[in-house]
Amino acid sequence: MMKLSTICWMIIALLTLTFFLEPVKDVTAQESNDLKWQLKKMEEMMRKQQGMIENLKDKIEIQEDISKSYVTPIDDEVIGKKVDEYLQKGEGKGMWAEIIKRPKLGYKKGFFFETKDKRFSMKINGRIQFRYSYEDRDNMHDTDEQQDDSSFRIRRSRVKFSGKAYKHFKYKIELALSSTGTVDGSRAIELYDFYASWNKNPAFSVQFGQWKVPWNRQRVVSSQNQQMIDRASSQDEFTMDRQIGVMLHGKLFNKKFEYYTGAFNGNARNQRSNDNNEMLYIARVSWNPFGAYGKGIGEVESDINFSKKPIAHVSAAMAYDGAADRERFSSTTIDLDPPVGTGITLKEVNKTSVVAEYGLKYKGFSTNAEAYWRRFDDIRANNIDSVGSGVIIDRGFFVQGGYFILPKKLEVAGRYSLVDFDDERDEDAVREVALGVNWFINGTHDNKLQFNWIRQDNELPNSASRSDDIDNTYRLQYQLAF
Incomplete structure (x- = not known):
C-alpha cells in the first residue's frame, strides 16, 4: 500500500x-x-x-x-497467549481448571463420555431388530399349532452400557427390552450381561459376572454382527449360553494364541445361586496363524472390511458339567429300559461337551464351521439303576460362508447344519439348509437389511404313526444399531 x-x-x-x-x-x-x-x-x-x-x-x-x-498466524498465537494468561493469571484464574475437569462428550460408535484423566468412561448403545416371517409347515398334522403363520416381530431390542473404570477395568451391562412384559411370564426388562474385566496384562486377564460362556464362537458373536439372521440350529442345540461365573483369559505371541478357562454355575442366566455343588468348567484355545482374528472371540462373521490379507483361526474347546440338563431326560425323550411310568424323576446327569472350529476371511469371502460332540453319563432315575445304556452321545455341525458381490454393500450367504441325536432319543436328526442376502446400507452391520430362506427337517425315528416335521421359513429383518 x-x-x-x-x-x-x-x-x-x-x-x-x-x-x-x-x-x-x-x-x-x-x-x-x-x-x-x-x-x-x-x-x-x-x-x-x-x-x-x-x-x-x-x-x-x-x-x-x-x-x-x-488475523495472521502470529497474531493468532499472540491472542492465544493473552487468553491463556487471562485464564491462568488474570480475572479468569481457575476458570480453565474447571473447564478441563469436565468429561469429554461425543459420539463414536455410540454416545460416550470420558473423564479428562481417562480413568472412567461409558458408552451407550441401542439396537432394534424388526422382523417379518412367513412359516410354511409341511408335517401332515392338522392341528392349530402346526398351521402356517405370518407375523411381524420385534426380535431384539437392547440397551448396552460399556466402558472403563479405574484405568485397568472394563465393564459391560446389557439389558433386553420386551414388548410382552409379564403377559407370558417373561420380564419387560431383563438383565443379559453384567460383567467386569481386569485387563492390565493382555496375557492374563480376569473377568467375572454374567455373560456368554466362551465355549463356541458363533454363540459369543453378537446377534448384531451375524452373517445369517439367526444362528445355526446345531449351535442352538449344543450352546452353553449365558452363565454366572469367573474366567481367566489372555492373548500371547502377538495375539496369535488365545486362551479362555473358567468356572460357572451352569444353571443359565439370572439365577440367584447354584442349586447344587457342581460347576460348569470350560477351557478354550484359539490359534490365529496370520495374526489376530479381529478383536477376539466375538468378532463379526462377514468379511465386511474386505481383508487385503487372509485372516484365520483354528479353535477347540471342552466343557464339563457335573449336574446338567436333568429336564432333558424323561420317558418322553428317551427309550427307557426297563420301561417305567412317565412320572420318573432323574438324578444329576454328567455332561461332557467338545467343539472344534475354523474361520477364514479374505477379500470379501468368509467361511466358518463348528463341529460338536456331547456325552451324557450316569443317566439314572430314582430306584432304577440305569435308563437305557446310561450313556447318550449326540453329534452335530454346521458350515457357513458368504461373499460380497458389492464390497461392503451386498453379500450372499449360505449354511448347512445337522444335529445327529443318539439312537435312544425320541428324535433322530435335525437338518437345516439356509440361504441369505444381506444389504449393508451404510457399509456396517449397524444399518442392514437381511433376507433368509430356511428349510428345517426334523427327522423322527421310523414309525407308522409319525412323520417328519418340515418347515420352510421366509424371513426379512431390518436392524438399526447406534
Whole structure:
C-alpha cells in the first residue's frame, strides 16, 4: 500500500505545478486591488487542496485498519497467549481448571463420555431388530399349532452400557427390552450381561459376572454382527449360553494364541445361586496363524472390511458339567429300559461337551464351521439303576460362508447344519439348509437389511404313526444399531 507521505508530496507537487501554470499579470501594471484578488483566489485554492488531502488521509487510515483486521498466524498465537494468561493469571484464574475437569462428550460408535484423566468412561448403545416371517409347515398334522403363520416381530431390542473404570477395568451391562412384559411370564426388562474385566496384562486377564460362556464362537458373536439372521440350529442345540461365573483369559505371541478357562454355575442366566455343588468348567484355545482374528472371540462373521490379507483361526474347546440338563431326560425323550411310568424323576446327569472350529476371511469371502460332540453319563432315575445304556452321545455341525458381490454393500450367504441325536432319543436328526442376502446400507452391520430362506427337517425315528416335521421359513429383518 502506498504510504501517506508519498501521497502528500505528490499533492504538493501538483499544487506547485498548478501555481506556476496559472497566468500572472504584471504586478507593476495592476493595481493593489488586483493583487488582493489573486491572493484571495490562491487562498481558496489552498483550502480546497487541504480538504482533498484530509479526505485522502481518512481513506488511507480506513484501508490500513481493514488490512489489520485480518488475523495472521502470529497474531493468532499472540491472542492465544493473552487468553491463556487471562485464564491462568488474570480475572479468569481457575476458570480453565474447571473447564478441563469436565468429561469429554461425543459420539463414536455410540454416545460416550470420558473423564479428562481417562480413568472412567461409558458408552451407550441401542439396537432394534424388526422382523417379518412367513412359516410354511409341511408335517401332515392338522392341528392349530402346526398351521402356517405370518407375523411381524420385534426380535431384539437392547440397551448396552460399556466402558472403563479405574484405568485397568472394563465393564459391560446389557439389558433386553420386551414388548410382552409379564403377559407370558417373561420380564419387560431383563438383565443379559453384567460383567467386569481386569485387563492390565493382555496375557492374563480376569473377568467375572454374567455373560456368554466362551465355549463356541458363533454363540459369543453378537446377534448384531451375524452373517445369517439367526444362528445355526446345531449351535442352538449344543450352546452353553449365558452363565454366572469367573474366567481367566489372555492373548500371547502377538495375539496369535488365545486362551479362555473358567468356572460357572451352569444353571443359565439370572439365577440367584447354584442349586447344587457342581460347576460348569470350560477351557478354550484359539490359534490365529496370520495374526489376530479381529478383536477376539466375538468378532463379526462377514468379511465386511474386505481383508487385503487372509485372516484365520483354528479353535477347540471342552466343557464339563457335573449336574446338567436333568429336564432333558424323561420317558418322553428317551427309550427307557426297563420301561417305567412317565412320572420318573432323574438324578444329576454328567455332561461332557467338545467343539472344534475354523474361520477364514479374505477379500470379501468368509467361511466358518463348528463341529460338536456331547456325552451324557450316569443317566439314572430314582430306584432304577440305569435308563437305557446310561450313556447318550449326540453329534452335530454346521458350515457357513458368504461373499460380497458389492464390497461392503451386498453379500450372499449360505449354511448347512445337522444335529445327529443318539439312537435312544425320541428324535433322530435335525437338518437345516439356509440361504441369505444381506444389504449393508451404510457399509456396517449397524444399518442392514437381511433376507433368509430356511428349510428345517426334523427327522423322527421310523414309525407308522409319525412323520417328519418340515418347515420352510421366509424371513426379512431390518436392524438399526447406534
